[in-house]
Amino acid sequence: MPAGPDKVVLHPLVLLSVVDHYNRVAKDTKKRVVGVLLGEHYKGQIDVTNSFALPFEEDDHDPTIWFLDHSYLEQMYKMFKKVNAREKIVGWYSTGPKLRESDLDINELLRSGFCENPVLVICEVQPKEVGLPFTAYYAVDEVRTDGTEKAKKVFNSLPTEVGQTEAEEVGVEHLLRDVKDATLSSLAGDVSSKLMALKGLQGRLGEISEYLELVLDGKLPPNHDVINIVQEIFNLLPNMNVESLSKSLAVKSNDMMHVIYVASLVRSILALHKLIDNKEGRLWAEKEAAKKEKEKAEEKAKKEAKEKEEKEKAEAKANGKAEEKDAGKK
Structure with missing residues (x-):
């Protein structure tokens, strides 16, 4: 076979x-x-x-x-x-x-x-x-x-x-x-992919841990091929006790954190600038609205005064005609 x-x-x-x-x-x-x-x-x-x-x-x-x-x-x-x-x-x-x-x-x-x-x-x-x-x-x-x-x-x-x-x-x-999804940017897609990869890694590590625990408890017979693969995985892990490696990782981490810090500052400044612009725009809008309301009130008052004046003239004219009519009768 x-x-x-x-x-x-x-x-x-x-x-x-x-x-x-x-x-x-x-x-x-x-x-x-x-x-x-x-x-x-x-x-x-x-x-x-x-x-x-x-x-x-x-x-x-x-x-x-x-x-x-x-x-x-x-x-x-x-x-x-x-x-x-x-x-x-x-x-x-x-x-x-x-x-x-x-x-x-x-x-x-x-x-x-x-x-x-x-x-x-x-x-x-x-x-x-x-x-x-x-x-x-x-x-x-x-x-x-x-x-x-x-x-x-x-x-x-x-x-x-x-x-x-x-x-x-x-x-x-x-x-x-x-x-x-067209609404997602390339950065969001990259972050999502990294997150999915980390979740997959976490699941695989959980399976390895569960298997080793079952072998230790005697519930499963040891498989030397699997044990050798697990040992190779551990051998590939970096030695964190090496000073040069620790220093390199610290420098890399600090550089990344510096970029993140600067980006956060820029984002905060832009947010404050936008907040000030919004506040200034709202004040100007309120002034314009108050000015328009004042103009409307003045126009309304003028219109009412004009109507009152015309009404008084009409009444005076009517009273004059009535007086002339009474005088003619006498």
Whole structure:
């Protein structure tokens, strides 16, 4: 039996296809969807470049009862081979969100009929943690050292990463440009990316701490490969006791804080200047409003005086005519 893969590289098109499959079939439900992964296996690396969905059903209460349409799989694979003969079946995907009891049976079905060493990729269509939204597994034979049980298949996790061709990179950038929030500046985007990266690092450190605690408590057997990787991580950490390194970090930190301090001063001065401008503008507006009100009051008083004068003249004229009329009668 040939050796298993060392790494799985998933292309963006596959992730988009999986999300589309889930939204069409199992959105707002607890069901999962299953499909086939197509790509190439070269020097221990599996490049997953394409995929297609499969009709799949399973019993929620009995995990041993499931259905997968073999004839549909065969027909679709034949059509994909006509389009690109280099793409072969390299495994299958599931939206999980975790491994299930029937996964080994499905994996064995693909291994016996379509792919000698299939990989399983579980894609998180609704990820709750920061990081890559998929994990890859490879089935291996596990043999008990004491010989109490027969060899059985188990899933081992594989390193994963996202890879893309030049054409895919252009398409993904165009897609991200359409969904990007135009109100955010480039600085805000950089800060958001740094924050997400730090959250992802915090989650990974938490997983390492939890694993080491379980090993110390005897709840998990020690895995020397994992321990060696953790030791390499600690070896890569800088030695803070070196005076030159501490001094360099202090100088760098002071320079950054100086820039932040100057920026805060400039921001405060601009805010005060704007406050003074606003206050001055408000005073001028109040003066203009008072002046207009005074002019309106003067115009109103003049108008009322003129109307009163005209009224008095009219009354005097009417009284004069009345007196002349009385004098004529006499």
